[in-house]
Amino acid sequence: MKLNGAEILIDCLQKEEVEHVFGYPGGAVLHIYDALEAQDKITHILVRHEQGAAHGADGYARTNGKPGVVLVTSGPGITNAVTGIATAHMDSIPMVIISGQVPSPLIGMDAFQEVDATGITRSCVKHNFLIRDISEIAMTVKKAFHIATTGRPGPVVIDIPKDITIAKMEVEEYPATIEMRSYKPTIKASDRQIKKAAEMLANSKRPILYAGGGCIIGNASNELREFTRMVGFPITQTLMGLGTYPMTDKQSLGMLGMHGTYEANMAMHGSDCVVAIGSRFDDRITGNLEKFCPTAKFIHIDIDPSQISKNVVADIPIVGQTKQVLQALIDQMKDKKLEDISNWWSQIEEWRKVDSLAYKKSPGVIKPQTVIEMLYEVTKGKAIVTSDVGQHQMWAAQYYLFDEPRQWINSGGLGTMGFGLPAAMGAKLAMPDRDVACVTGDGSIQMMLQELSTMLQYSTPVKVINLNNGYLGMVRQWQEFFYEKRYAMSYMDALPDFVKLAESYGHIGIRVEKEEDLKPALIEAFNQKDRTVFLDIITDPSENVFPMIPAGGGHSDMLLAGRDEMVSKDETDFNAV
Amino acid sequence: MRHIISVILENEAGALSRVAGLFTQRGFNIESLTVAITNDPSLSRMTIVSSGSDRVLEQIVKQLNKLIEVVKVSDLTSQDHVERELLLAKISSNSKEGVNIKELVEIFGCKVVDVTDKVYTIEVSGKTKKINAFLDAFDPASIIEVSRTGVTGISRGKKLI
Ligand SMILES: Cc1ncc(C[n+]2csc(CCOP(=O)(O)OP(=O)(O)O)c2C)c(N)n1
Ligand SMILES: [Mg+2]
Numbered sequence: 001m002k003l004n005g006a007e008i009l010i011d012c013l014q015k016e017e018v019e020h021v022f023g024y025p026g027g028a029v030l031h032i033y034d035a036l037e038a039q040d041k042i043t044h045i046l047v048r049h050e051q052g053a054a055h056g057a058d059g060y061a062r063t064n065g066k067p068g069v070v071l072v073t074s075g076p077g078i079t080n081a082v083t084g085i086a087t088a089h090m091d092s093i094p095m096v097i098i099s100g101q102v103p104s105p106l107i108g109m110d111a112f113q114e115v116d117a118t119g120i121t122r123s124c125v126k127h128n129f130l131i132r133d134i135s136e137i138a139m140t141v142k143k144a145f146h147i148a149t150t151g152r153p154g155p156v157v158i159d160i161p162k163d164i165t166i167a168k169m170e171v172e173e174y175p176a177t178i179e180m181r182s183y184k185p186t187i188k189a190s191d192r193q194i195k196k197a198a199e200m201l202a203n204s205k206r207p208i209l210y211a212g213g214g215c216i217i218g219n220a221s222n223e224l225r226e227f228t229r230m231v232g233f234p235i236t237q238t239l240m241g242l243g244t245y246p247m248t249d250k251q252s253l254g255m256l257g258m259h260g261t262y263e264a265n266m267a268m269h270g271s272d273c274v275v276a277i278g279s280r281f282d283d284r285i286t287g288n289l290e291k292f293c294p295t296a297k298f299i300h301i302d303i304d305p306s307q308i309s310k311n312v313v314a315d316i317p318i319v320g321q322t323k324q325v326l327q328a329l330i331d332q333m334k335d336k337k338l339e340d341i342s343n344w345w346s347q348i349e350e351w352r353k354v355d356s357l358a359y360k361k362s363p364g365v366i367k368p369q370t371v372i373e374m375l376y377e378v379t380k381g382k383a384i385v386t387s388d389v390g391q392h393q394m395w396a397a398q399y400y401l402f403d404e405p406r407q408w409i410n411s412g413g414l415g416t417m418g419f420g421l422p423a424a425m426g427a428k429l430a431m432p433d434r435d436v437a438c439v440t441g442d443g444s445i446q447m448m449l450q451e452l453s454t455m456l457q458y459s460t461p462v463k464v465i466n467l468n469n470g471y472l473g474m475v476r477q478w479q480e481f482f483y484e485k486r487y488a489m490s491y492m493d494a495l496p497d498f499v500k501l502a503e504s505y506g507h508i509g510i511r512v513e514k515e516e517d518l519k520p521a522l523i524e525a526f527n528q529k530d531r532t533v534f535l536d537i538i539t540d541p542s543e544n545v546f547p548m549i550p551a552g553g554g555h556s557d558m559l560l561a562g563r564d565e566m567v568s569k570d571e572t573d574f575n576a577v
Numbered sequence: 578m579r580h581i582i583s584v585i586l587e588n589e590a591g592a593l594s595r596v597a598g599l600f601t602q603r604g605f606n607i608e609s610l611t612v613a614i615t616n617d618p619s620l621s622r623m624t625i626v627s628s629g630s631d632r633v634l635e636q637i638v639k640q641l642n643k644l645i646e647v648v649k650v651s652d653l654t655s656q657d658h659v660e661r662e663l664l665l666a667k668i669s670s671n672s673k674e675g676v677n678i679k680e681l682v683e684i685f686g687c688k689v690v691d692v693t694d695k696v697y698t699i700e701v702s703g704k705t706k707k708i709n710a711f712l713d714a715f716d717p718a719s720i721i722e723v724s725r726t727g728v729t730g731i732s733r734g735k736k737l738i
C-alpha cells in the first residue's frame with residue numbers, strides 16, 4: 001500500500017502509542033493535519049500559542065513519564081516553541097517536537113516562513129533531525145523516541161519539509177527496535193564504585209543524601225525510599241526532586257539551596273559525606289562553590305557522565321541509572337554495620353528548631369505562605385501542583401509538602417515564566433482523575449493566559465491559584481535587598497480584572513481579599529470538579545522569600561525571616577533573578 | 578595544556594556544526610579543527626586541537642561523547658601518536674632571502690610545488706613546531722600568503738582510537 005509522508009508520520013506516532021499531540025497548524029504542516037484528521041487514535045490539542053504546546057506536552061510528560069509530542073508549523077511556529085523546548089531540555093524531559101519546514105527545493109532560499117529549525121534548536125535539544133527523503137521518516141521517528149526517552153531524557157526535534165509529507169511510497173514495517181552505534185544509553189554502573197561508595201557511607205559520621213530530578217525522571221523513588229530508610233540518613237531534595245522522598249517523613253530535611261531550609265543547608269555545610277543522587281550541583285543549590293560543603297567527600301550518582309565533576313569534583317563517581325544504582329547500594333549495604341550517627345541527628349534536630357519556614361502573619365493581609373498551607377490542607381496534600389516562576393514558586397516548593405514523585409511540576413532549570421498554566425493543562429490530560437492546581441503570580445500568568453481558552457475547549461479543569469501581589473515579586477525582593485529599594489519595572493500597574501478575564505474565557509473566577517474567605521474559596525474551587533476555577537488571591541505585596549542565601553554566600557550564610565531582613569550592600573555579586 | 582582530540586563521528590549533514598556549536602556554547606577553546614571522511618565512508622574523523630586544564634579537557638571529552646552522532650572520542654596527547662600539519666606558503670623570491678629559499682627547502686625537507694616569476698609556493702608537512710620554525714626562518718615581508726590545514730593525528734601501532 002502506498003501512503004504519503006504525512007500518513008506515514010501519523011502511522012509512526014500511533015506505533016509509538018502516542019495518545020495526545022499538542023500543536024498548532026500552518027502552511028508547512030497542512031498535509032500532516034489532514035492525515036491527523038483522518039484517524040481517531042491520537043487526540044490533537046489545539047493550543048493558542050506554540051509555547052503553550054511545548055509546555056503542555058512537557059507537563060504531560062512530567063506527570064505520566066511518557067514522552068510529550070508537539071506539532072508546529074515552520075518559521076514562527078517553531079520559533080514560538082523554542083522557549084518550551086529549552087525549558088524541557090534544561091529539566092531533561094522526554095519530548096518529540098515535529099516542525100514543518102518549507103519544501104525541500106526552497107530550503108536556503110529565504111522562503112516564506114523559513115527558519116533554520118535545526119540550527120535554531122541545536123543548543124537546546126538532546127538531538128534534532130532534518131528529514132531529507134520520505135524513506136527516512138519511519139527510522140527518524142523511531143530514533144527520535146528512542147533518544148528522547150532513554151539515557152538522560154530530553155527533547156528531540158524532527159524538522160520535515162512539506163514536499164516530503166505529500167510524496168508517496170510503499171509503506172514498510174515500522175522498526176520494532178533500534179540499534180545506534182553512536183548512541184548507547186544503557187550504562188551499567190561499576191560494581192567496584194558501588195562497593196567503594198558503600199564503604200565510604202558505612203564509615204561516615206555526618207552523611208547526607210541530596211536527591212534531585214534524576215530520581216523522579218529515573219523512576220527511582222521506591223529504591224530511594226528503601227535505601228534512605230535502611231541507612232537512616234537525613235535526606236534533602238532539590239527543587240526538581242521534591243516528592244521523590246516524602247517531605248512529611250522525619251528523615252526529610254526539606255529543600256536545599258538558595259531558598260532551602262536552615263536544617264538542609266546547615267546539614268550540607270556540616271556533612272562529611274554528601275551523596276548526590278540524580279542531581280547536578282546547580283549554582284542555585286551550591287551557592288558560592290568555594291564555601292560549599294567544606295568538610296565533605298562526594299559520591300555522585302548520575303546517568304550523564306558530563307555532570308560528574310563538572311561543578312564539584314566527585315570522590316566516588318558512579319555513572320548509571322539512579323534506580324539501578326540505588327538497588328545495588330541497597331544490596332551492598334544490607335548487612336553492613338554503619339557508624340552511629342545519633343550525634344549527627346541531634347545536631348540536625350537543633351537546626352530544625354530554628355524553624356526557618358516560620359513567618360509572621362499580619363492582620364488585614366493574606367500571607368502567600370498561608371495560601372499554600374491552606375491549599376495543602378484542602379487538597380490533603382494529594383494534588384498535582386504546577387507552578388510558574390517567582391516568589392510564588394518558592395512558597396509552593398516550601399509549604400506544600402510533596403509526598404509523591406511527579407506531584408510537583410515546575411521549570412527549575414530554565415525558570416520559565418508562563419510554564420505553569422499550560423503545564424497544568426498537560427498534567428490534567430495525563431491524569432484526568434487527579435486534582436491539578438497551578439500556583440502562579442500576577443506576572444507569570446499573563447505570559448500564557450491564552451491557554452485558558454484551550455482548557456475550556458478540551459475540558460481540562462484546573463484550579464489556578466494566583467498569588468496576586470501586584471509585583472514581579474521576586475524581582476522586587478532582589479531590588480529591595482540589593483538595589484536599595486529602587487523598584488525598577490517590578491511594579492505591575494494596570495493589572496486586568498482576573499475574575500472577569502476568567503469568566504470571559506468561560507471559567508469561574510473568584511477574588512479573595514480576606515483570609516477568612518480563603519478556605520471556603522479553595523473548598524468551593526475544588527468542589528467544582530468539572531470547571532476551571534481562577535482564584536485571584538490578593539496577597540501581601542511586601543512579603544519576601546526566606547530563608548535566602550545571598551549570592552556569593554555559602555550554605556551557612558542564610559538570611560532568615562524576621563531576623564535579617566536586610567542584606568549588607570556589598571553582597572551584590574550575584575546572578576540575575 | 579595543548580590537547581589533540583580525535584573524534585570519530587557519523588558522516589552526516591549537521592554533525593560538524595554540532596561539534597563546532599558545542600565548543601562555542603560551552604566556551605571551550607579551539608585552535609584548529611580538521612575533518613574528513615575515513616576508510617569507512619559512513620564515518621568521518623575530526624581532529625581538534627584545544628587547550629585547557631585537565632578539568633576542562635575532561636568536560637570537552639564528555640560533552641563530545643554526549644553528542645548523538647559521535648561514535649568515539651580519544652585524547653591523542655595522552656598516548657603514543659603521530660601528528661602532522663600541512664602548510665602551503667607563497668614566498669616572494671624578490672626579497673633578500675630569495676637565494677635562500679632552495680636552501681631552506683632542503684633543510685626543512687619540504688617541496689616547492691609551484692613557481693611563477695616572483696613567487697615560490699612551498700609545501701611543508703610536519704609537526705606544528707616545525708611549520709612554525711619554517712615560517713620563522715623567513716623575513717615576514719617575504720611571506721605573501723599561507724594556508725595551514727591544522728593538525729591531524731593518529732595513534733601508533735595496532736591500537737585504534
Ligand atoms: C520568561 C521570563 N522572563 C523573565 C523572568 C525573570 N523573572 C523571574 S521571577 C520574575 C517575577 C515573577 O512575577 P510573578 O509571576 O508575579 O511572581 P511573584 O514573584 O510576584 O510571585 C521575573 C520577571 C523569568 N523567570 N522568565
Ligand atoms: Mg507577582
